[in-house]
Amino acid sequence: MRKIILSLTIVLISLIILILFLGLKTKKIYDTKDIIGKPISKLELKILNENNNFNTADLRKNNFTLINFWASWCAPCKKEHKHLISLKKKNIKILGINFKDKTSNANEFLKKLGNPYYLIASDQEGKTSVSFGVYGIPETILVNKDLIIVKKYIGPLDKNDVNKILEIVNKK
Amino acid sequence: MLSELGNLSVLISIILSFFLIFFSLRELKLNLIKPTSKIINLSRLQLSFTIMSFIILLLGYLFSDFSIINVYENSHSTKPLLYKVSGVWGNHEGSLLLWINVLVIFSYLFFKKNIGVNKKFQLLTLIFQNILILGFFIFLVTTSNPFSKIFPVPQEGLGLNPILQDPALAIHPPLLYLGFVGSSIYFSAALASLISKFDGKNFATVSKPWVLISWLFQTLGILVGSIWAYYELGWGGYWFWDPVENSSLIPWFLMTALFHSILVLEKRDGIYLWVIILSILTFTMSVTGTFLVRSGILNSVHTFANDPSRGMFILTFLSIMIFSSVYIFYKFSPTEERSFKFFSKEFFILTNNWFMIFFLITVLIGTIYPIFLEVLTSQKISIGPPYYNTVLAPFLIPLLFIMAYGPKTSWIISKPFKIKKILFTLLISSLITFFIIFLIDQKNYLINILLISSLYLILQSLFDLFKNLDNKKQKKTFVNKSSLVSHLGFGLFIFFISLNSIMSIEYDLNIKVGEKKQLNEFEISLDDLKVYDDKNFKKFVGDVTILDNKNNIIEKLKPEIRIYNSPETITYEASIKSNIFSDTYVTMSNISRSEFYNIKFHKKPFMNLIWLSTILIVFGGFLRAIGRKF
Numbered sequence: 076m077r078k079i080i081l082s083l084t085i086v087l088i089s090l091i092i093l094i095l096f097l098g099l100k101t102k103k104i105y106d107t108k109d110i111i112g113k114p115i116s117k118l119e120l121k122i123l124n125e126n127n128n129f130n131t132a133d134l135r136k137n138n139f140t141l142i143n144f145w146a147s148w149c150a151p152c153k154k155e156h157k158h159l160i161s162l163k164k165k166n167i168k169i170l171g172i173n174f175k176d177k178t179s180n181a182n183e184f185l186k187k188l189g190n191p192y193y194l195i196a197s198d199q200e201g202k203t204s205v206s207f208g209v210y211g212i213p214e215t216i217l218v219n220k221d222l223i224i225v226k227k228y229i230g231p232l233d234k235n236d237v238n239k240i241l242e243i244v245n246k247k
Numbered sequence: 248m249l250s251e252l253g254n255l256s257v258l259i260s261i262i263l264s265f266f267l268i269f270f271s272l273r274e275l276k277l278n279l280i281k282p283t284s285k286i287i288n289l290s291r292l293q294l295s296f297t298i299m300s301f302i303i304l305l306l307g308y309l310f311s312d313f314s315i316i317n318v319y320e321n322s323h324s325t326k327p328l329l330y331k332v333s334g335v336w337g338n339h340e341g342s343l344l345l346w347i348n349v350l351v352i353f354s355y356l357f358f359k360k361n362i363g364v365n366k367k368f369q370l371l372t373l374i375f376q377n378i379l380i381l382g383f384f385i386f387l388v389t390t391s392n393p394f395s396k397i398f399p400v401p402q403e404g405l406g407l408n409p410i411l412q413d414p415a416l417a418i419h420p421p422l423l424y425l426g427f428v429g430s431s432i433y434f435s436a437a438l439a440s441l442i443s444k445f446d447g448k449n450f451a452t453v454s455k456p457w458v459l460i461s462w463l464f465q466t467l468g469i470l471v472g473s474i475w476a477y478y479e480l481g482w483g484g485y486w487f488w489d490p491v492e493n494s495s496l497i498p499w500f501l502m503t504a505l506f507h508s509i510l511v512l513e514k515r516d517g518i519y520l521w522v523i524i525l526s527i528l529t530f531t532m533s534v535t536g537t538f539l540v541r542s543g544i545l546n547s548v549h550t551f552a553n554d555p556s557r558g559m560f561i562l563t564f565l566s567i568m569i570f571s572s573v574y575i576f577y578k579f580s581p582t583e584e585r586s587f588k589f590f591s592k593e594f595f596i597l598t599n600n601w602f603m604i605f606f607l608i609t610v611l612i613g614t615i616y617p618i619f620l621e622v623l624t625s626q627k628i629s630i631g632p633p634y635y636n637t638v639l640a641p642f643l644i645p646l647l648f649i650m651a652y653g654p655k656t657s658w659i660i661s662k663p664f665k666i667k668k669i670l671f672t673l674l675i676s677s678l679i680t681f682f683i684i685f686l687i688d689q690k691n692y693l694i695n696i697l698l699i700s701s702l703y704l705i706l707q708s709l710f711d712l713f714k715n716l717d718n719k720k721q722k723k724t725f726v727n728k729s730s731l732v733s734h735l736g737f738g739l740f741i742f743f744i745s746l747n748s749i750m751s752i753e754y755d756l757n758i759k760v761g762e763k764k765q766l767n768e769f770e771i772s773l774d775d776l777k778v779y780d781d782k783n784f785k786k787f788v789g790d791v792t793i794l795d796n797k798n799n800i801i802e803k804l805k806p807e808i809r810i811y812n813s814p815e816t817i818t819y820e821a822s823i824k825s826n827i828f829s830d831t832y833v834t835m836s837n838i839s840r841s842e843f844y845n846i847k848f849h850k851k852p853f854m855n856l857i858w859l860s861t862i863l864i865v866f867g868g869f870l871r872a873i874g875r876k877f
Contacts, residue, residue: 081577088573091615092566097622098544099558205627 114222115142116206120196123173123181129196131222137168138220139244143192144204144212146176147184152213155231159191165241171195174204174212217243249307250315253394256300257384260351263293264381271370271377281363282370290355290373293380297351301335301344304393308334314400317341317393323404325783326412333417339541339557340393342420346537347387349428350380353457357432361453368453371439372432379431382564390557415475419468426465427498427533432457433505434530437523438572441579447519451512454526456872458509462502463868469495470861477854478821485857488635490545493614494536497607501529504603511593518597520580525600527572532611534565544618595653602646609638640693643741647700650737651707654730672710676702689749697745704738729874733867739860743853752850757843770794771848773835784811789835791822791846806835806846830854 119128134140143159145152159169171192173181178197198204207216208227217226217240225243228236267289274282304317308331313319321338322331336342354376361369387393433454440450472495477485486492505525512522539545542558613630620626680698684690712731754766763772774790787808794801807820824831832849 077577081573084573085570088569092562092569094619094622095538095544095562096559098618099542099562 111224111227113224115216115218115224118203118206120172120198120203123171123178123195123197129194134170134218134222135220139168139217139225141167141169141215141217141240142172142207143169143215144172144174144207144209146174146212147180148176149174149212151231153184153188155213155233156188156191158232158234158237160189162237162240163191163193167240167244168193172204172207173197173199174209175199175201249303249310249312250394250396253300253303253307253315254392256296256303257388257392257394260293260296260300261381261384261388263289263296264377264384267293267377268374268381271374275367275370279366281366282358282373286370286373287358287362290358294351294355297348301348304341304344305332305335308332311404313402313404314396314398315393316395316397319397319401319404321404323783326404327782329414329417330412336420336424337416340387340391342424343383343387343391344393345421346424346428347380347383349424350376350383350431353429353432354380354435357436357457360456364449364453365443365445367443368436368439368445371443372436375435375438376432379435379568386557386560386564390560413475413479415471415478419471419475422464422471423468423495426461426463426468426502427495427530427536429457429461429464430498430502430526430529430533433461433526434572437526438575441523441575444579444581447512447516447522450519451509451522455506455509455513458502458506458526459868459872462499462506463865463872465495465499465502466861466865466868469499470858470865474858478823479818485854488610488613488630488632490614491536491540493610494532494539497536497610497614498529498533500603500607500610501525501532504600504607505529507596507599511596515593517583518593519583521600523576523580527576531565531569531572532607534561534568538562538565539614592653592656595649595656598649599646599653602642602649605642606639610635640697644696644700647697647704647738647741650734651704654708654727654734655711672703672706673699676700676706683746687750691749694745694749697741701738701742701745705735705742708732708735708738727871729867729871731867732870733864736860736863736865736867739863740857743856743860747851747853747857750850750852754848756846756848757838758846759842759844766848768795768797769848770796771846773844773846776844781809784809786810786820787837789844789846791833791835791848793831793833793848802831804831804833806833808835808837825855827855828852 115131118131120131121127122129141162163169169192171194173195176197176199181195181197196203204212213231215228215232215236216224218224226240232240267286270286270289271282274286304315306312307315307318308322309328311318311322311324311331313322317338317340318334321341322334326334334341336345354373357376358369358373361372436450436454436457439445469492472492473485476487476492505522508518508522508525512518538558538561541561544558613634617628617630620628676699679702680695683698684695708731712728712735715728715731754769754771756764756766756771758764758771758773760773760776763770765771770793772792772794774792776790777788779786779788787810788805789807791804791806792801793804802824804822804824806822809818809820810816811818819834819836821832821834823833830849830851832851834847836845838845
């Protein structure tokens with residue numbers, strides 16, 4: 076009996092310690108400060124209103140892509156929407172990632188305010204957005220064709236941000 | 248200069264630890280009644296050099312010696328004196344040095360106090376304790392040397408994290424360290440006791456004061472940390488079930504269980520092995536907590552700048568500690584028989600243990616389950632207050648009733664309960680609770696039952712206290728006033744947090760300067776916003792007026808947004824108007840790119856009484872510590 080308890084204890088403790096060791100090795104994305112200059116994660120995303128998927132590798136086709144995280148329930152997203160539209164008019168490719176939203180509400184939102192996006196991906200559980208290092212929405216990141224993050228905006232875009240984005244994109 | 252002196256005294260302390268282990272091992276084999284004066288002198292030297300290394304680092308901070316990286320990174324010449332001092336332990340390296348100091352101080356005091364008790368037991372305790380000391384010294388020197396130098400010497404330091412510039416936080420880490428690092432001494436003593444075949448009663452007598460002392464400091468440390476979180480973090484709460492808070496609570500459960508069991512062991516045989524397990528577990532859990540905080544495996548407000556090699560070291564050390572303890576326990580533990588009568592004192596005291604272990608397991612699972620899940624499935628979750636409240640709260644109810652009876656039952660023989668008295672107290676508690684529910688118009692069944700049971704404990708403890716104050720003849724019974732005081736404190740504590748949880752009001756609003764908003768019976772306005780320049784920060788102070796239409800009270804509060812310059816950090820200072828019965832709590836934050844300010848407004852009843860009841864719990868322990876019978 077003593078031996079059985081002893082072996083059980085040892086197995087249990089070893090297992091816990093092993094998991095903690097593994098835990099030390101896993102990487103964590105908690106901080107988004109250092110994200111600039113790093114490539115975005117390779118991800119598959121579902122396209123809104125379609126059954127197809129979209130891969131972030133497809134963004135290599137564009138010189139620059141602005142990735143905007145939004146939702147119909149997010150008030151500041153409404154505020155920045157006109158700036159996104161104006162960016163679209165300047166031929167900026169904007170990928171919209173619809174965050175934790177109902178498809179019907181998202182469509183309604185775009186119908187009312189216009190659609191600035193060339194492609195919309197849907198992230199209903201919000202997990203993919205976390206992999207992009209997003210804390211809350213709206214957030215916007217600008218990536219180049221090597222999928223490296225050039226610029227990151229937390230909160231709604233304003234006029235200055237629009238000019239800055241145009242400046243970066245038109246430089247090359 | 249200071250850096251070299253610091254390194255030198257650390258080095259000497261390490262050598263002294265080796266010497267202590269070596270000579271103690273040698274004296275074990277000699278035929279002596281007690282350890283020779285050589286061991287005592289070595290201990291004294293070790294104590295002096297370890298304390299000296301700490302003082303040297305302290306001097307580095309006081310004189311702003313920025314050639315020491317640690318001082319450069321964590322201090323600033325314009326910092327107020329108090330925060331220069333607390334800066335020493337406000338960072339990983341310095342706090343580790345403090346940790347080692349506590350290990351050494353407890354080692355010395357334990358050794359000094361128990362000379363002549365049992366040579367083998369005493370030397371073995373010293374050896375185990377010095378293995379711990381050595382382990383942490385190696386950790387300090389290899390991964391976290393507080394005396395590392397920087398060249399060229401910077402002109403100015405980078406400053407202490409402004410969130411840490413708070414008097415409560417200045418004393419919070421030292422208190423906690425005295426608590427859970429202090430538990431190392433009964434960890435060592437427990438292992439020594441097994442090997443030296445020390446008997447249970449003696450072990451209980453020898454280790455009881457240390458368990459009580461560490462419990463006192465641990466409780467105070469948790470209290471002060473909680474007060475700090477309430478005033479400084481601006482989240483409007485005092486306990487968040489944050490994994491790091493949990494790591495201080497887990498050893499507390501164990502210490503509480505251990506202290507109660509030791510009282511039994513002193514009088515009765517049969518739970519010696521259980522006490523040994525608890526002693527070992529307390530320090531093991533303390534180190535596990537340290538691992539969780541320092542390795543960066545968790546993310547929380549307490550996370551220190553982390554470095555994976557540190558996590559690796561602590562975990563390896565922890566594994567060695569655990570496996571050696573398991574080995575020693577199975578190799579040396581004697582067999583024992585247990586027999587307990589229902590409703591005897593030992594029965595009640597040991598029931599406490601079951602509750603503590605249950606609480607411990609609940610909190611432990613909540614803390615490490617997210618880590619396990621992330622490793623095994625790479626899924627990220629966080630476990631919040633609902634889990635803890637749902638699982639823990641119902642079990643408080645029987646605990647409160649049992650706590651009302653424990654202190655006045657007698658050893659070995661059980662007396663029948665006085666049913667009439669129980670029913671009477673229960674009736675009064677229920678009446679008071681109904682009255683309260685009627686007044687505040689709240690229907691939460693669990694909270695109502697908690698109110699009844701905590702009132703029951705309060706009334707019962709008060710009744711027993713008065714009975715014992717009155718009657719000198721009661722001396723012969725086994726009622727101990729100190730435990731009544733602590734139990735009374737716990738009853739009050741649960742009573743007030745229950746009320747606080749159902750009576751708190753919270754509003755969140757966005758408001759412009761000059762605007763006024765109406766929220767139910769409250770009218771909130773942000774009248775003005777002023778900017779001030781302080782010594783090392785700039786602050787925006789809001790003038791917030793809260794008009795309580797129901798009670799016709801006007802309160803003016805001044806929440807602040809502070810921008811510190813080195814390093815540039817924004818903090819939000821809550822403004823709190825506090826009286827015995829209720830706190831009004833306001834925080835303000837700016838909303839980026841808009842003229843709105845976010846105001847969080849709380850009414851939190853009985854905050855001061857929650858703190859006071861915790862102090863009462865500690866006071867009971869303190870009474871026992873200074874009492875003649877202990």
